[in-house]
Amino acid sequence: MSIFTKVAMNVLLNNSHPEIERKQCWNLHPHREQCTDCKDICPYGEDIFSRPNLVKDWDPCTDCGLCVSVCRARCIIPSTEQVQRDLAPATSDNDTVWIGCEKSTRHNDLVRACVGALSWEALAYLALNKKLVLDLTPCGECENDLCAQMLRNNLTRLVEFLGEPLFNARFTLAYQPEDAPYEAKELSRREMFTHMSDSSKNGTKQLLRRLPVLQDDEENRIQPFRYALSERVKQLKTATETPFHYGVYLPAFTSKCFGCGRCEKNCKAGAIRLEDLPDGQTRVVITPWKCSECGMCVSSCNHKAIDGMKLRSLTSLGPVSVLRFKKNLCKDCGKPIPPETTDGVCATCRVKLRTKQRQAAAAERARARAAERAAQKAVQKAAAEAAEAAETAASAPAPAPAEPVSAPGTPH
Template sequence: MQTTPEFRRERCTRYRFKYSECSRCQDACPHAAISLSDEGASLDPARCRECGLCVAACQTEALVTDKLPHIQLLKQAGAKADGFSIACTPSQAEADAKIPCLGALDATVLAYLSARKVKLELRGAWHCETCPHGTSGQAMIAYARDGVAHVREQADNGERWSDIVFAEPPEDAAKPAAVNHARRQMFRQVFGRAVEAALKDTPTAPVPLKAVRIAAPTSTIRRELLQIVWSRTAVGEFALDDTLPTSRFEVNDTCNQCELCVRVCPTGALGLAETDQAWRLTFQFNRCVGCDVCIEACQPHALERQTSVPLATGLEKEPVTLRNRPKQRCSRCDRFFMPASPAETLCQICADDDKDFGAMFG
């Protein structure tokens, strides 16, 4: 019986932030089975072929399918000392495990197995040319391989990792098709950071509160796997890349303390630590999945993506402070507020009251 992937809307950036332009799942789907709205994603069972590419594309794991049991695959692979093979179901190749499409194996899963020195062989890539999933599947395979190569390049012990081998096609199989570089580049543009540059040039109106739906923060399996892989690298600085589910931010002086980025973050990577003396915006690197919704939501464009992260920072489990603003009591109403300068003694409400009174009565 055919079943579509399960959609967990509380994890979806489009559900959490009404104006999110994220379309990763839709762009990865080769069957036009996904439609998007500010409620999230809807999957058409009549079109869905259960390839799992939408699941692999989603950074927040809003889509999940039991046909891609990552944890079970990792356990099976770890128990096979003589090597482990994975095949795509459409190719009908024999293997230790089968999945709907090899493109559904993302970079973190492959990097984790490589770092654990699992002798991994992938079978069925020769079938992409005739496979209905092949238009996206082949590009997704290449995208994941780019991610693994990037991690290994950053690790000074990368030569001790195992290689990921693609099995040769049977004699009666068609010759493997060349990677569609145009589509591969499209994935890099869609899955990469183009949204950040576009937003900086687009004037935006203040975001209404109803545009944000609050939900409990979640963690993802892939981000946890990446953290394990991260611990196996031994470099002082790690270059970040769009093939990996993570980002690192700094905050510039345009931040107006609206806290919108914290409210839309689906993993709790951005947080607040507030006392009577100070207001602090914090960031926990090991929870960030690089979904970009915080950048989309930030109206003054105060969040700036960093290109690298020190290894020591990457392994820290405690949040770091991105912005720290002192607080003081209003001399009139005695409420705590964040002054723009030490000379300010009135909170914004009292200052506005003075302006309104002056406008009405002179």
């Protein structure tokens, strides 16, 4: 099968494996330690990844979702099948969804290779729709320390996002087989047929059709779980009188920020935006559902204007303004400059000005040396001409003596 036929078949058959958005990968940015999380946690890492951000063959991939969940920059796009599989329980008939791994002996609604393969965003979305029971009975015998660490990180992040009271109300961690016994909801024949007829309109298909991962919107394709979580938070905010608060990590901008735009340029997820307001001020706007909390903006700021990633309490995951300031512009090029700048020019223009001054000084010195050399040459030429004239005068023959002139009438 040629490569073009293979690509066409993958498009037609709806790829059943993740994809990598390489421009957003952690390893493609300077001043970063090498990240190999996706390659390390993948059961077929050596066969799939030639490098952490470069795939040589997707054929061994089982679409388990471990690489999607562990990616710190969220540059690995989950497959359409994974999105459907992870979010479908939100529209089930049961009030509680049981989630477990393949090694579990109990009957679970959602079975994955590892419970940690579900990203914390997907679990948070499900928790805002249903009560969740995480079957952790096989975790005590699991020898995969990377999966265990990822599961702990996801649970910690869920507590931070939902808050401890809401987390305890929506999650049950079943460490023993007798914890949280499975209870399936019995449906009558009428309810069953009603559910089957309504599922195509108001069920899973209608829900997933709204996700950007199933559309052609390249701007929103890379964060389908966060987008779904944002939409659910938006629905709950409009449906409740007192909205819930959610913990989200956002870059902490300080008063040192002067709007250079370096963070906006380095944020490949498009979560940071600088907006100029009519009153002459500029504000920093962050879209939390796009932010992958990777911290690239922190490391890219050369002026230490971002004090790390801080946990903030928000009622929605939509755009939020985190800082307002007035820009100081360079008088030469118009770019933003720090407020403490005394000469009123940016570093680039300052270097250019210094370069021009050095060039002008060098040109002046060159003209002075040229004038000095010309004067020296004139002096040397005058001296040479004087010497030549003296030599010519010395070598000329002496004039013959004149004959005496006799008086008139004097005999000779």
